[in-house]
Amino acid sequence: MEEVKVYDEYTSSIFDGAENDPDNLVVVKNLKKYFPIKSSFFKITVGNVKAVDDVSFKIKRGTTMGLVGESGCGKSTIGRTLLRLIEKTDGQVFIGGKDIFALSKNDLRKERPNIQIIFQDPYASLSPRLPIGEIIGEAVREHGIVPPEEFDDYISRVMEACGLPDYYKPRYPHEFSGGQRQRICIARALALNPDFIVCDEPVSALDVSIQAQIINLLRDLQKQFGLTYLFISHDLSVVEYISDTVGVMYLGNMVEFAPTEKIYANPKHPYTEALFSAIPYPDPDYKVNRIILEGSIPSPANPPSGCKFHTRCRKCMEVCKYIQPDFKELEPEHFCACHLFNTPERQKELDELVAKMKAEEGEKGSTEKQKGNK
Ligand SMILES: Nc1ncnc2c1ncn2[C@@H]1O[C@H](COP(=O)(O)OP(=O)(O)OP(=O)(O)O)[C@@H](O)[C@H]1O
Ligand code: SF4
Ligand SMILES: [Mg+2]
Numbered sequence: 001m002e003e004v005k006v007y008d009e010y011t012s013s014i015f016d017g018a019e020n021d022p023d024n025l026v027v028v029k030n031l032k033k034y035f036p037i038k039s040s041f042f043k044i045t046v047g048n049v050k051a052v053d054d055v056s057f058k059i060k061r062g063t064t065m066g067l068v069g070e071s072g073c074g075k076s077t078i079g080r081t082l083l084r085l086i087e088k089t090d091g092q093v094f095i096g097g098k099d100i101f102a103l104s105k106n107d108l109r110k111e112r113p114n115i116q117i118i119f120q121d122p123y124a125s126l127s128p129r130l131p132i133g134e135i136i137g138e139a140v141r142e143h144g145i146v147p148p149e150e151f152d153d154y155i156s157r158v159m160e161a162c163g164l165p166d167y168y169k170p171r172y173p174h175e176f177s178g179g180q181r182q183r184i185c186i187a188r189a190l191a192l193n194p195d196f197i198v199c200d201e202p203v204s205a206l207d208v209s210i211q212a213q214i215i216n217l218l219r220d221l222q223k224q225f226g227l228t229y230l231f232i233s234h235d236l237s238v239v240e241y242i243s244d245t246v247g248v249m250y251l252g253n254m255v256e257f258a259p260t261e262k263i264y265a266n267p268k269h270p271y272t273e274a275l276f277s278a279i280p281y282p283d284p285d286y287k288v289n290r291i292i293l294e295g296s297i298p299s300p301a302n303p304p305s306g307c308k309f310h311t312r313c314r315k316c317m318e319v320c321k322y323i324q325p326d327f328k329e330l331e332p333e334h335f336c337a338c339h340l341f342n343t344p345e346r347q348k349e350l351d352e353l354v355a356k357m358k359a360e361e362g363e364k365g366s367t368e369k370q371k372g373n374k
Pocket of ligand 3: 075076077
């Protein structure tokens with residue numbers, strides 16, 4: 001039988017040492033990002049939005065990891081924290097073996113070209129006052145990516161790789177369509193010769209035929225330049241097409257993470273099961289057993305106790321209401337956090353713990369009742 005690795009928050013990460021393997025370009029260990037909630041009057045912190053709450057994953061060089069989950073589950077926050085556009089609350093992020101949060105300001109600046117991001121809205125992310133040759137070339141010049149005499153030629157080649165003829169250089173962003181603007185954003189990222197690109201919903205704002213062109217462009221560039229992507233999207237069919245591995249998030253937690261074919265063919269976590277059951281199939285004879293998720297997503301400022309999904313899970317057990325499940329490797333490279341997969345020994349341990357917690361709850365309840373009667 002395969003040895004089951006269990007992640008224990010207080011001892012180590014399930015991906016311990018993964019950053020030393022040169023095949024892993026990105027390694028994220030127990031990443032947390034909390035946003036403080038301030039009281040409106042005294043500006044005192046009265047709580048936290050746990051946008052990313054102890055997330056671990058790794059991305060192999062030259063591959064794409066898809067990141068999916070309902071709106072507000074923390075996908076963009078992961079992307080932004082990975083690039084250190086915002087500071088972390090806890091945990092570690094390694095890119096190319098370097099601990100991103102341990103870098104000095106100067107070293108981070110040198111590392112910047114290597115890690116890029118493409119946003120959902122190509123309209124908002126391009127300066128309207130600069131011609132696109134300048135938009136694509138600005139950071140290339142700043143970081144001295146090529147000698148000045150090669151600059152023009154280099155920008156033309158990058159544009160060509162992204163399907164943009166070089167006579168577009170003097171034109172301004174408002175002269176282009178949505179799809180062309182997203183090509184400009186991709187060219188701007190690519191021009192810095194990065195290893196890793198976070199694509200945050202890069203095609204959500206585009207219509208379907210243009211979406212396919214941009215997805216295929218991203219795939220071609222990946223093959224040509226050996227790029228590694230974190231691809232954030234709501235569209236599960238697009239994620240299946242482009243990703244080598246997929247991570248599923250719920251309310252700040254990674255609930256399942258596995259190679260694409262494994263997770264799509266055999267989702268283990270009840271949330272993944274429900275999410276994937278909603279994928280439309282083009283074949284009308286294909287019967288889909290759609291699982292309807294009841295209730296709305298709880299607030300990340302006040303998440304449910306135990307397994308955060310327990311208030312909506314059709315397989316919820318008593319233990320789920322009290323104890324957060326371990327994030328563990330069920331089979332090679334297939335990770336899941338759900339009590340359904342506890343070993344009998346672990347289940348026994350947890351049942352005893354739950355009985356103790358319930359007894360304490362009962363004692364507390366009766367003391368409060370007595371106080372109330374006095
Ligand atoms: N700067 C911020 N200050 C306070 N809360 C924030 C901030 N940024 C994000 N949040 C909160 O963190 C949670 C996660 O947000 P995030 O944008 O990462 O979600 P998402 O999964 O990308 O959602 P969507 O699919 O809608 O883009 C949300 O509850 C959001 O309101
Ligand atoms: S731990 Fe329990 S509540 Fe959470 S997903 Fe698994 S079965 Fe459902
Ligand atoms: Mg987002």
